Each structure stands twice: as structure tokens, then as C-alpha cells.
Amino acid sequence: MKVLVSIKRAIDYNVHIRIADDGSGVVTDGVKHSINPFDEIALEQAIRWKEDGTADEVVAVTIGGDAAVEQLRTALAFGCDRVLHVRTDQPVSSLTAARTLAAIAAQESPDVLLLGKQAIDDDNGQTGAMTAGLLGWPQATFASAITLGDHSARVTREIDAGLETLEIDLPGLITTDLRLNEPRYLKLPNIMKAKKKPIEDTTLEALGVTPAAGHRVVDTTPPAPRPAGERVDSVDALVARLNDKGLV
Amino acid sequence: MSRILVIADHFEGTLTAATAKAVAGAREIAHEALDVLVLAADGAAIAGEAARLAGVDRVTHLDRAENAHPIAAIAAPQIVAAVTQGHYSHVLAPNTSFGKDMMPRVAALLGVEMVTDLSAVLDTHRFQRPIYAGNALTTVETPPDETLVATVRTASFKPVAADAQADVAARQLDDDIELPTHSRFVGIENHATDRPDLATAKRVVSGGRGVGSAANFDIIREFADSIGAAVGASRAAVDAGYVPNDMQVGQTGKIIAPELYICFGISGAIQHLAGIKDAGTIVAVNADPDAPIFEIADIGLVGDLFEIIPALQSALGASS
Numbered sequence: 001m002k003v004l005v006s007i008k009r010a011i012d013y014n015v016h017i018r019i020a021d022d023g024s025g026v027v028t029d030g031v032k033h034s035i036n037p038f039d040e041i042a043l044e045q046a047i048r049w050k051e052d053g054t055a056d057e058v059v060a061v062t063i064g065g066d067a068a069v070e071q072l073r074t075a076l077a078f079g080c081d082r083v084l085h086v087r088t089d090q091p092v093s094s095l096t097a098a099r100t101l102a103a104i105a106a107q108e109s110p111d112v113l114l115l116g117k118q119a120i121d122d123d124n125g126q127t128g129a130m131t132a133g134l135l136g137w138p139q140a141t142f143a144s145a146i147t148l149g150d151h152s153a154r155v156t157r158e159i160d161a162g163l164e165t166l167e168i169d170l171p172g173l174i175t176t177d178l179r180l181n182e183p184r185y186l187k188l189p190n191i192m193k194a195k196k197k198p199i200e201d202t203t204l205e206a207l208g209v210t211p212a213a214g215h216r217v218v219d220t221t222p223p224a225p226r227p228a229g230e231r232v233d234s235v236d237a238l239v240a241r242l243n244d245k246g247l248v
Numbered sequence: 249m250s251r252i253l254v255i256a257d258h259f260e261g262t263l264t265a266a267t268a269k270a271v272a273g274a275r276e277i278a279h280e281a282l283d284v285l286v287l288a289a290d291g292a293a294i295a296g297e298a299a300r301l302a303g304v305d306r307v308t309h310l311d312r313a314e315n316a317h318p319i320a321a322i323a324a325p326q327i328v329a330a331v332t333q334g335h336y337s338h339v340l341a342p343n344t345s346f347g348k349d350m351m352p353r354v355a356a357l358l359g360v361e362m363v364t365d366l367s368a369v370l371d372t373h374r375f376q377r378p379i380y381a382g383n384a385l386t387t388v389e390t391p392p393d394e395t396l397v398a399t400v401r402t403a404s405f406k407p408v409a410a411d412a413q414a415d416v417a418a419r420q421l422d423d424d425i426e427l428p429t430h431s432r433f434v435g436i437e438n439h440a441t442d443r444p445d446l447a448t449a450k451r452v453v454s455g456g457r458g459v460g461s462a463a464n465f466d467i468i469r470e471f472a473d474s475i476g477a478a479v480g481a482s483r484a485a486v487d488a489g490y491v492p493n494d495m496q497v498g499q500t501g502k503i504i505a506p507e508l509y510i511c512f513g514i515s516g517a518i519q520h521l522a523g524i525k526d527a528g529t530i531v532a533v534n535a536d537p538d539a540p541i542f543e544i545a546d547i548g549l550v551g552d553l554f555e556i557i558p559a560l561q562s563a564l565g566a567s568s
Contacts, residue, residue: 142348160494232549
């Protein structure tokens with residue numbers, strides 16, 4: 001079985017972001033970046049399948065500029081067999097990313113295409129379902145458990161009402177939720193070895209992808225701050241405040 | 249003028265409150281028509297509920313056995329057919345697990361980009377949405393000549409009243425669309441309770457790692473019940489196995505906007521704060537005076553939750 005994992009370079013989840021004074025966006029220069037946490041879970045899942053013999057080959061792909069090489073090296077250190085870098089210096093919308101992943105899936109013919117459920121920078125959560133739609137593949141989003149069969153997968157999904165189980169035929173697309181697994185810590189020898197492995201380069205043009213250019217971000221601003229709160233020193237004072245506000 | 253179609257989110261034969269909030273968001277877009285589409289095995293009753301939502305012009309229900317459970321790959325082509333045949337300029341759904349799964353697939357089939365978690369309507373093709381866990385807001389302009397596909401941030405809109413009576417019609421698609429058979433519903437494990445629904449409750453009480461154990465979480469539930477609140481949790485409490493994941497509040501869980509949010513033993517990671525920023529009043533009780541939750545809380549109390557909750561319960565009992 002062949003598994004293709006899509007990863008995205010994003011500002012590290014622990015960073016308190018800063019918005020550019022001119023409203024043009026979020027400051028990214030000199031800020032720590034990592035693999036989007038949900039994509040790391042997807043990588044971990046694919047490598048576990050490789051380790052238990054379910055998957056023969058794991059390929060990771062990312063779309064982005066030179067800096068994204070760092071995340072591809074991390075994917076290699078996880079144990080991916082091959083990594084693909086779709087090089088572009090332009091910002092990539094979810095639809096463009098979906099078109100790119102669909103083109104790569106057509107070339108690579110994976111049995112399973114794994115993505116994180118959303119990227120923590122744009123919080124869109126669109127790319128997985130868009131890619132599945134473009135490919136005409138089944139989709140199972142927000143996966144917290146996956147059982148792979150030869151031609152189908154059983155996926156437990158985290159939905160608002162609880163846990164739902166779907167069965168999808170393969171090839172299929174799955175997006176990962178937080179509780180699917182706990183990604184491993186990478187060992188130094190693996191990180192060192194990953195530095196020497198090849199990265200396959202391609203471009204949107206080579207893949208025949210037309211970037212979508214529909215939506216335009218006009219500005220980016222900080223949310224309205226909440227008014228400063230107060231500390232109370234006793235339960236009685238807390239109840240009195242709640243009474244004042246008419247909340248109890 | 250805009251023609252808007254809202255896709256109904258429903259569960260176990262009942263329209264969810266999130267649908268009424270999506271309609272509230274839709275109403276803020278200047279329009280000539282605001283319709284609701286219900287996909288179900290037998291959607292007449294759900295459509296009847298949707299028809300009562302103020303501001304809705306027309307409700308159609310598309311009944312097929314395949315629609316017994318919402319599966320994006322099966323529903324999306326039907327939604328696309330309804331959008332195309334009805335010449336809709338906007339298609340919206342609430343940003344629930346249903347809408348998040350469904351709408352990107354709809355957008356891809358329509359060949360358009362999408363707005364996730366629309367939090368404010370500035371114009372018919374100008375919207376605001378949060379990014380970076382709600383730490384920034386972006387204004388997005390979308391092309392007027394393509395269908396706008398979006399999910400509506402339910403925490404940003406109050407549900408419309410249910411006092412109207414729109415027309416209801418059962419609907420057949422003009423052409424019999426072939427639906428895929430590659431996706432099958434197996435089952436659902438739902439943690440239904442008699443408590444108010446977390447996503448729509450006016451009051452929410454939640455607990456974090458500081459609660460200490462699954463058994464200790466009963467004290468949170470008891471207190472919530474005593475004030476008629478829904479019960480939530482931080483990711484730490486869910487990961488520690490204290491409570492099921494559908495109680496998680498935050499960037500990756502539910503985003504809520506109750507009038508009163510009281511949290512115990514939650515430190516206040518940015519991912520959790522993303523889920524409660526729109527709450528009316530935030531009360532935090534934590535043993536650590538430096539916990540980041542106090543930066544966002546309207547009222548903070550430092551102390552041991554196991555001493556404070558009983559005192560709070562008896563003080564509230566006495567005052568009411």
C-alpha cells in the first residue's frame with residue numbers, strides 16, 4: 001500500500017503572532033516555523049503503517065518556497081521514503097493546494113492520501129475535502145482512528161455529536177484530528193541521515209496546475225481586545241459581581 | 249441581487265440551533281431570496297422546522313435513502329445541482345463538523361474558493377473571518393461573478409427567531425444524479441446528555457487539567473447542573489481521558505459564545521482561548537495566579553477549585 005502525506009510549513013503553534021502595522025498580514029520573518037501539528041499527526045500515522053507492514057511506501061509532499069525544505073527534512077527524519085517539493089514563492093490558496101495535490105495523486109496513485117484537518121495559520125480546513133472532491137475520491141475528515149483493509153478503510157470521525165464511523169473504499173482521502181496519535185520525537189541520527197536524502201522538485205506549471213485567484217485578502221487586523229478584567233478575593237465577591245451583571 | 253441557499257444541519261430528525269445562526273449570518277447579506285435546503289431520508293419534519301426560521305423565504309427538502317446520514321461525497325453533488333439549478337449566488341452552512349466536512353467539497357465541485365468561519369458580513373462580497381486561532385481577523389473580498397461558498401461562525405451570530413412560516417416544498421433534482429457508493433455510514437457513538445447543548449448554551453462551565461481525574465469531573469458537572477449550564481473541557485482534560493472529545497472547547501474543538509463562561513483549572517492556552525473569546529462574561533478559577541487565563545477573564549479568582557465550587561454552589565443557592 002502506498003501512502004501520500006501532505007504537509008505544510010506554518011508558524012509554530014506556541015508562537016504569539018504579531019500583525020504587521022500596515023494590516024498587510026501576519027509577521028512571518030524571523031518567526032519559528034514547524035510542520036503544521038495536524039500534518040505531523042498524518043506523518044506519524046503513515047510511518048506507523050510503514051513500521052507495521054501495512055504501507056510499503058510513504059511519500060510526503062509540500063507546496064512552498066525554499067524554507068519549506070526544512071519541513072521536508074523533518075518528514076525524511078520521520079522515515080518517509082521520498083519527499084516532493086512543489087516550489088512556489090506565491091501564497092497558495094486551499095483550492096490551488098487541492099488542485100496541486102490532485103495532480104500529484106494522479107501521478108503517484110497512492111491508496112491513501114493523508115492530510116491534517118486544518119492548518120493552524122489560515123484555519124481554513126478546506127484542502128482535504130477539496131482535493132477529494134476534485135479527485136472524485138471518498139473522504140473521511142477529522143479522523144481519530146483508522147483501520148486499513150486491502151480495499152477499504154474504517155475511519156472513526158470526531159463530529160459535534162460524538163464519534164461517527166465511516167467505511168470508505170480506497171483510494172481515499174483522510175484528514176487527521178488531534179487524537180489520532182502522538183507524534184514521536186525525532187532521533188538525532190535520523191535527523192542527520194535525513195540531511196543527505198534527495199528532495200524531488202517540481203512546480204505548479206510542471207503539474208499543469210492553474211492557481212486559483214478568486215479571493216483577495218483586503219487586510220488583517222487584531223481582534224477587538226476584551227476589556228480588562230478584575231480579580232476578586234473571595235467567593236462572595238465573585239457572586240456579588242455576577243449578581244451585579246445580572247448573570248445569576 | 250443575491251440569492252442565498254443555506255444548507256440545513258440536522259441531527260436525529262431535528263434541526264440544529266447552528267442552522268438558525270447560519271440563517272442569521274445569511275440575512276445580513278443583502279438578498280432577494282434566502283432559501284434553506286434539507287437533505288435527509290425523509291426531511292418533511294426538519295423542513296417544517298426550518299420554515300419557521302425568521303427571514304427564510306422557501307425551504308426545500310431533498311429526500312433520498314442515501315441522505316439518511318450526512319456523507320459529504322454523497323451530499324455534495326446534490327447540493328451543487330441545487331445551487332446550479334436554483335441560480336444561487338451564495339451557498340452557506342454553519343461551521344459545524346457537518347459544514348466543515350461538506351462545504352469545501354461543494355466549493356471544489358463548483359470550482360471556486362471558499363470562506364471558512366465567516367464572522368461578519370461587510371457587503372455582499374466582503375466578509376471577515378478569524379485566522380491564527382482567532383488572534384487575527386482578515387477581511388476577504390470575493391469575486392461577484394462566482395458562487396460564494398462559506399461556512400458561518402456560529403459563535404458570531406444570534407439564532408433567528410422561530411416564529412415565521414415559509415413555504416415548504418419537496419424537491420426532485422432535474423436530472424437523476426448518480427451518487428457514489430464508495431462511502432458508507434457504519435455507526436455513531438453519541439454522548440447525548442440531558443444537559444444543555446454546549447454549542448448553544450447560555451451558560452457553560454468547564455474544567456481543565458486542574459480537575460485532576462475523570463471522577464473529579466463530577467464536581468464540574470454537578471455545579472453546571474445547579475446553574476443550568478452546559479459542560480465543556482480543555483484539550484488537556486480530554487487528552488487525560490477525563491471527558492469525551494465532543495466536550496472540547498477551543499481552536500480544534502467547539503467555538504462557543506455563551507453569556508457566562510466559568511472555567512476551573514484551565515490555564516488558558518491560546519488554542520483554548522480561541523474557543524471562548526466571544527463569550528459575554530468569562531470567569532476563571534485557578535490555583536496559579538500567573539495562569540494566562542486571567543489575562544482574558546472578566547472576573548478571576550485564585551484558589552483551589554475543590555474549595556471554591558462548594559462555596560460557590562451554596563452562595564448561589566442562597567442568593568437565588
